[in-house]
Amino acid sequence: MKRAKTIALVAGFGFFFLALLVQGILPYLLKPAAGISSREVTRTVRTPLGDLAEVKAEAAPVTDGGEKRGRAIYLREGCWYCHSQYTRPAAGEERRWGPVSEAGEYAHDLPHLFGTRRIGPDLLRVGGKYGDDWHTAHFFDPRAVVPDSVMPRFTWFFRTEGGRQVLNDEGRAVTAYVQSLGMQKGKWRDAFPYQNVRSGSASPEAAKSAERGKQVYSRRCAGCHGEKGDGKGTSPKDVLFTIAQPRDFTSGVFKFRLTPTGSVPLDSDLYRTITAGIRGTAMPPWFNLSEDDRWDVIHYIKTFSPDFSEYPPEAPIVVPQPPKPSPELVARGRRVFDEMKCWECHGREGRGDGPKSDTLEDDFGNRIPPANFTRGIFKSGPRAEDIFRTFMTGLSGTPMPSFADSFASPDDGWALTYYVLSLSADGGDQP
Amino acid sequence: MEKDNGLVNKNVVKEWLLWGFFWAVLAPLWGILLSLTFNYPTYLSGEFIHFGRLRPLHVNGVIFGVFSTLFLGLIQYMVPKLTGARMEREAWSRAALWIWNVSLLAGFGGILLGYNKGLEADELPALAASGLVASLLIVTWQVLGAIARRKEEKIYVALWYTIAALVWTDLNMVFGNLVLPHVMPGVSNAALHGLYIHYVVGLWITPGGLAIIYFFLPAAAKAPLYSHKLSLIGFWSLAFFYPFVGIHHYLLSPIPAWTQTIAIVASMMLIIPVWTVVANFFGTLKGGKWGAFQTDFTVKLLIFGAAMYFIGSTQGSVEALRGLQVPTHFTDFVIAHSHATVFGGYVIFVLAACYYVWPRIAGGGFDARLAQWSSWMIMAGISSMIGILIIQGLVQGTALAAGAEFVDTVVAMKPYWFIRTITGITMDIGIALVGINLYLSGRKAAAARGAR
Numbered sequence: 009m010k011r012a013k014t015i016a017l018v019a020g021f022g023f024f025f026l027a028l029l030v031q032g033i034l035p036y037l038l039k040p041a042a043g044i045s046s047r048e049v050t051r052t053v054r055t056p057l058g059d060l061a062e063v064k065a066e067a068a069p070v071t072d073g074g075e076k077r078g079r080a081i082y083l084r085e086g087c088w089y090c091h092s093q094y095t096r097p098a099a100g101e102e103r104r105w106g107p108v109s110e111a112g113e114y115a116h117d118l119p120h121l122f123g124t125r126r127i128g129p130d131l132l133r134v135g136g137k138y139g140d141d142w143h144t145a146h147f148f149d150p151r152a153v154v155p156d157s158v159m160p161r162f163t164w165f166f167r168t169e170g171g172r173q174v175l176n177d178e179g180r181a182v183t184a185y186v187q188s189l190g191m192q193k194g195k196w197r198d199a200f201p202y203q204n205v206r207s208g209s210a211s212p213e214a215a216k217s218a219e220r221g222k223q224v225y226s227r228r229c230a231g232c233h234g235e236k237g238d239g240k241g242t243s244p245k246d247v248l249f250t251i252a253q254p255r256d257f258t259s260g261v262f263k264f265r266l267t268p269t270g271s272v273p274l275d276s277d278l279y280r281t282i283t284a285g286i287r288g289t290a291m292p293p294w295f296n297l298s299e300d301d302r303w304d305v306i307h308y309i310k311t312f313s314p315d316f317s318e319y320p321p322e323a324p325i326v327v328p329q330p331p332k333p334s335p336e337l338v339a340r341g342r343r344v345f346d347e348m349k350c351w352e353c354h355g356r357e358g359r360g361d362g363p364k365s366d367t368l369e370d371d372f373g374n375r376i377p378p379a380n381f382t383r384g385i386f387k388s389g390p391r392a393e394d395i396f397r398t399f400m401t402g403l404s405g406t407p408m409p410s411f412a413d414s415f416a417s418p419d420d421g422w423a424l425t426y427y428v429l430s431l432s433a434d435g436g437d438q439p
Numbered sequence: 440m441e442k443d444n445g446l447v448n449k450n451v452v453k454e455w456l457l458w459g460f461f462w463a464v465l466a467p468l469w470g471i472l473l474s475l476t477f478n479y480p481t482y483l484s485g486e487f488i489h490f491g492r493l494r495p496l497h498v499n500g501v502i503f504g505v506f507s508t509l510f511l512g513l514i515q516y517m518v519p520k521l522t523g524a525r526m527e528r529e530a531w532s533r534a535a536l537w538i539w540n541v542s543l544l545a546g547f548g549g550i551l552l553g554y555n556k557g558l559e560a561d562e563l564p565a566l567a568a569s570g571l572v573a574s575l576l577i578v579t580w581q582v583l584g585a586i587a588r589r590k591e592e593k594i595y596v597a598l599w600y601t602i603a604a605l606v607w608t609d610l611n612m613v614f615g616n617l618v619l620p621h622v623m624p625g626v627s628n629a630a631l632h633g634l635y636i637h638y639v640v641g642l643w644i645t646p647g648g649l650a651i652i653y654f655f656l657p658a659a660a661k662a663p664l665y666s667h668k669l670s671l672i673g674f675w676s677l678a679f680f681y682p683f684v685g686i687h688h689y690l691l692s693p694i695p696a697w698t699q700t701i702a703i704v705a706s707m708m709l710i711i712p713v714w715t716v717v718a719n720f721f722g723t724l725k726g727g728k729w730g731a732f733q734t735d736f737t738v739k740l741l742i743f744g745a746a747m748y749f750i751g752s753t754q755g756s757v758e759a760l761r762g763l764q765v766p767t768h769f770t771d772f773v774i775a776h777s778h779a780t781v782f783g784g785y786v787i788f789v790l791a792a793c794y795y796v797w798p799r800i801a802g803g804g805f806d807a808r809l810a811q812w813s814s815w816m817i818m819a820g821i822s823s824m825i826g827i828l829i830i831q832g833l834v835q836g837t838a839l840a841a842g843a844e845f846v847d848t849v850v851a852m853k854p855y856w857f858i859r860t861i862t863g864i865t866m867d868i869g870i871a872l873v874g875i876n877l878y879l880s881g882r883k884a885a886a887a888r889g890a891r
Contacts, residue, residue, distance in 0.1 A: 019678035020606030027682030083557035086491025111693035114625035
């Protein structure tokens with residue numbers, strides 16, 4: 009070749025801008041229908057009838073409860089080198105991390121945070137998967153809650169208060185950001201089939217699996233619940249759990265059961281809780297754990313309390329198929345709410361601020377605020393069956409009694425269920 | 440010392456290369472420190488020194504520190520030789536040198552302090568990046584000026600690549616720093632960033648590295664280039680296809696499928712430039728020149744690097760296919776590709792060239808025994824690193840696709856990661872020895888001259 013200009017102009021300028029135009033600008037300029045600059049997202053919402061629906065919505069702008077600052081910290085600390093933010097319709101990622109990415113979810117991301125490497129899990133939908141307490145424990149020492157983690161500790165997100173670690177402003181901001189991830193999809197997690205299981209299939213032989221269950225337990229559970237199962241793991245000793253304390257398995261008391269108040273739960277009750285986690289608390293969902301692991305650890309957990317062997321579980325209730333929600337049912341639920349004095353603890357508007365709310369304690373002597381229904385975070389699970397079950401069997405160890413004998417008919421139970429669910433319509437303020 | 444007709448400013452080349460050696464010790468060392476965190480996650484837990492802040496230093500340190508500094512220094516040697524003209528505005532060479540390296544130092548300091556733009560391979564704070572752009576513009580001006588005053592009408596292939604690399608990267612660095620972080624949020628930002636990243640590796644490191652081997656392989660082996668026609672095919676197919684591949688970083692994302700498909704097709708088409716240039720290099724040694732592979736360290740490393748370039752780039756093409764990308768993307772399989780090409784290919788090319796250039800500008804030879812040790816450490820280290828990274832990538836990727844719990848697949852990687860660290864240490868000692876060997880021999884030669 010003889011001409012330097014040909015090289016500089018054709019190869020240098022020409023091909024550079026040609027590719028930039030075709031691959032970068034053109035997809036952007038095409039109509040939003042082509043996808044890339046779309047602001048539309050498929051959002052799961054709670055309807056005023058208390059059920060779930062999918063709607064097409066405009067991507068919500070960032071409401072700043074610290075998320076903006078949190079994102080800046082996430083950039084600064086390089087979290088995005090190990091955590092991607094996109095789920096592909098491949099390799100089982102929808103099952104692992106939630107629905108496939110939509111263009112609209114990213115509408116306000118600048119710079120984008122797709123990522124190219126996963127040394128840790130994808131975080132596109134991590135919001136609401138773990139409670140703030142879990143993130144607190146995890147930022148302070150990832151290996152306390154995930155012994156095999158290779159994540160650094162972020163001790164500069166903390167300050168000391170009363171001998172324990174609490175998040176400082178930066179820690180709270182980055183937690184707020186992480187909890188906001190995936191929220192463009194609304195309450196998708198409430199409809200996520202892998203997490204919200206009905207219950208397990210038949211439990212395998214107990215003797216065979218408790219031994220393996222011990223290994224599962226020490227890798228997944230001991231950080232919070234302690235090696236002895238007494239709820240005194242390293243995390244609750246180091247950091248202040250503000251929402252709920254880890255269960256003391258030696259007590260034999262379990263909240264979420266199909267069995268009557270006072271009885272130990274069924275294995276399938278424990279299976280459901282382990283799979284779905286306990287929303288808003290440090291207890292994460294374990295739906296990605298193999299079924300065998302989940303059953304094995306249940307058998308091991310049952311060895312902590314003699315109650316399981318001495319007092320077999322009493323006959324469980326049967327939760328019937330829920331009726332279709334209707335305005336009449338919700339209105340009736342409102343009346344039941346008033347008549348049965350739910351408001352004494354949960355407040356007139358269901359905000360958890362009833363007259364008795366300041367005084368409540370659980371059987372272990374911990375303060376226990378009544379649920380704020382408007383947030384739409386239900387510890388027992390988000391399905392109508394879950395709420396109904398709580399009315400029928402109560403939450404053992406807490407001030408929440410069973411109302412099984414108080415309802416005039418099971419329909420009262422369903423009416424109250426849909427009323428409670430309807431209080432978080434229009435999104436609520438789920439983290 | 441060879442006669443250079445006074446075209447090359449030896450002191451400037453020497454200073455560029457010394458800075459290059461400095462980065463060649465530092466940036467791989469950061470890699471070792473990082474790789475150890477996988478097995479010892481708590482040992483780097485300082486607020487300003489932990490994985491997330493150190494990783495960009497390693498990546499940018501290798502790209503803009505090791506490779507680019509040595510390449511820019513070698514340009515100051517190569518271009519006068521090829522054009523028969525001194526560099527344009529020769530006094531500016533030293534300014535470019537200091538602007539470049541001080542900007543890097545400042546930029547890396549900035550990243551440690553938390554000024555990270557959040558775009559991979561584009562993290563350097565705007566001020567530091569502006570310094571890099573200014574330095575690149577100076578060098579571009581110098582090169583084009585020298586070419587305008589050239590004595591020989593024909594422009595040799597190494598110069599095509601040098602011109603193209605400089606023009607592309609002037610544009611890309613401006614694009615990456617002024618445009619990318621500020622416009623088109625969301626998915627479009629990812630698309631643009633994919634293009635930027637691949638403009639860095641494909642339109643800077645690749646043509647830069649190829650310029651080096653096209654110049655130094657025939658020079659060191661004392662053999663004419665095998666085929667002019669192959670070099671034409673290689674250059675124009677690279678120039679046309681490479682700009683289009685960037686989106687293959689984000690396959691199966693909300694970026695439109697046709698955009699992804701263009702990137703995949705372009706990635707596969709890159710087999711043409713890769714295989715033709717590698718054939719051209721191997722062909723150059725045909726006709727009785729293979730002995731140089733044994734006796735000459737420049738030829739040895741260039742040919743080894745060409746083999747790595749062949750393996751790594753071919754891997755890069757096939758991993759763009761959706762079928763292979765599904766299990767391997769996000770795993771160390773991709774890290775194997777980036778080390779095979781950027782380190783195994785291009786960094787080895789510029790190190791090989793230093794074995795040729797340094798004795799000619801600093802006088803004296805170098806310790807052949809030490810060079811032999813270092814070459815073997817580099818070759819053994821990078822080969823085994825790529826092997827282990829490919830294997831572990833496939834293991835983790837297939838385990839995840841089969842539904843394994845995520846953390847379980849991380850645990851499974853720990854023994855591999857440990858071996859990877861050992862391969863990295865081996866390789867990095869080899870690299871450091873290149874610089875140390877040359878630096879010491881240069882000092883010895885200078886002392887001998889002083890004594891005379």
